Amino acid sequence: MLQSANSTHGTDDSITDALPEAARPVRILIAPDKFKGCLNAIGVAGAIRSGIESAANGTRLEVTVLPLADGGDGSVEAAIFAGSRPRTVEVTGADGEMTGAQIAFDGTTAVVEVAGTCGLGTLRGALRPLSASSRGLGEAILAAAQLKPQRIVVAMGGSASTDGGTGMLAALGAEFRDALGNPVEPDGGSLDRIVQVDLGGVFDFGGTAIIGASDVTNPLRGLQGAAHVFGPQKGADTAQVSLLDRGLDGLVNACRPLPGIDAEALAGTPGAGSAGGIGFGLLLLGGSLVSGADYFLDLLRFDEHAQQADLVVTGEGRLDAQTSDGKLISAVCTRAAGTPVWAAVGTSMLNGEAASNLGLAGVVALTDITAHDTSRDPGLAAEALHQAGRTILQHVKAHAPAFLTE
Incomplete structure (x- = not known):
């Protein structure tokens, strides 16, 4: 009572x-x-x-x-409540199984969620700290881009993976290879095998701005980075946290030769470690990272x-x-x-x-x-x-x- x-x-x-x-x-x-x-x-x-x-x-x-929403799960729902139109898309969940996800579009801004596309809520079984992937987010971003919005806002909360955004990038056309030149299907556990990153085939967003919205300010690597701070929440034990952090460091090294990109600087950007490193992936795409709370308060005309x-x-x-x-x-x-x-x-x-x-x-x-x-x-x-x-x-x-x- x-x-x-x-x-x-x-x-x-x-x-x-x-x-x-x-x-x-x-x-x-x-x-x-x-x-x-x-x-x-x-x-x-x-x-x-x-x-x-x-x-x-x-x-x-x-x-x-x-x-309201702060860039976590519920952000698409809040945008729809405020007048955006919902669209349902089929994407690859964090466990590799297909799942339905919603995006919101108001004619100029498309909102997609990490949580609803490749987040913890898309897992049908146990946590997958090494094998979970952000591929579903990339598929949702690609679907949103077909609407030709002025901007795509990625709500960053609730991720299940620590793959540095590589799954998302792969869905958008990026290629990853190991030391022998063999393709790598990226996830957290395979990051340490990646030695070459090719973004030449990534979808051309044209004039569409890519914005990551999150209240997380962690860098990509290190004791305050994605693996150490958030890996345990996704099921990673001590050894797996170390493996993931080494993998993220290796990813940065593999990105160093990319033309026009300072991978080291991007990895240290506040928020690069958000959503298991998806923040870093968005920065590689030329996107920007903003405060989720303030952005969605603006979007909802608070x-x-x-x-x-x-x-x-x-x-x-x-x-x-x-x-x-x-x-x-x-x-x-x-x-x-x-x-x-x-x-x-x-x-x-x-x-x-x-x-x-x-x-x-x-x-x-x-x-x-x-x-x-x-x-x-x-x-x-x-x-x-x-x-x-x-x-x-x-x-x-x-x-x-x-x-x-x-």
């Missing part, structure tokens, strides 16, 4: 100051990210909305729902929505010390332009002062609502988020009754 949340944090003066005149409804923007492994952003937003509206009790509300709101309610699965390092909630707070922001989160590791310093007017954690673990129970999480929405509106009403009651 759910219990009432017993902790909220933040300053209430900012909420009172920002509330509207009684002549119009209170405008609330509900703009959360997904709760990873539990609810997508649309589900999170809907549960919060139902709770807020159930607590209105005479308060006139104008609620806007804007599911600033415009926030400026028209009196209160923003955001959320994601966890609020902690890393949130300030470019995570979505931090970006929402920064770009809310003075509009008070509350967060509904699965769990919070921040005290009231830290949450306030982040820019939050208040926080409601699901762990304060129920003693049960909601992280793998969508139904329970939705019920708790409903209660979180009620709590947020009740708290705001208690501190601004003149504006929020008729």
Whole structure:
């Protein structure tokens, strides 16, 4: 059974100051990210909305729902919700089996996902730290390119492979060879065999910009690189991590002769190690890497929505010390332009002062609502988020009754 949340944090003066005149409804923007492994952003937003509206009790509300994404899984879904058209393509999943994936296209921008094309979610069995490939992403990029967009945005989260983007490049026409000149079908475990890279046959994107969106700033190699930091999450043990890192280093060496490309500099670029090194692969294509949170906030016109709101309610699965390092909630707070922001989160590791310093007017954690673990129970999480929405509106009403009651 759910219990009432017993902790909220933040300053209430900012909420009172920002509330509207009684002549119009209170405008609330509900703009959360997904709760990873539990609810997508649309589900999170809907549960919060139902709770807020159930607590209105005479308060006139104008609620806007804007599911957000930060470059991880759910980015295509968020783009479609915001008006892009979905297209289904058949691609090679991380385990080598064909799978259906969606891309989003609004006439100028195509969005493709690592997670939906070659991510952990495409694995039908055990993790494959050495044999998983990013080929499916390249196939989705190729399909998106046929639409002739101005730009292709690659949402980088949720990868299953550590292949330096070679699988993606192979799908786009790159060739890889070993010391004897034999072709290499690339994956993480075969990187150390590659001594020659030929990009001459890679698809010509013409004037289409390639953009990788991620909140990861790791380089390709070394202790802070793709293998050491993210390899264990994909099933790699200590020996496999070392093998993968050596392979990534060998890949850079094999790319050194490529004309017009400084492989060493690209490997050290912040974000080159994102998505198991897909960031490096995109840089080899002449692409650029950007903050996923900020890019998708722009794509979804968050600033415009926030400026028209009196209160923003955001959320994601966890609020902690890393949130300030470019995570979505931090970006929402920064770009809310003075509009008070509350967060509904699965769990919070921040005290009231830290949450306030982040820019939050208040926080409601699901762990304060129920003693049960909601992280793998969508139904329970939705019920708790409903209660979180009620709590947020009740708290705001208690501190601004003149504006929020008729």
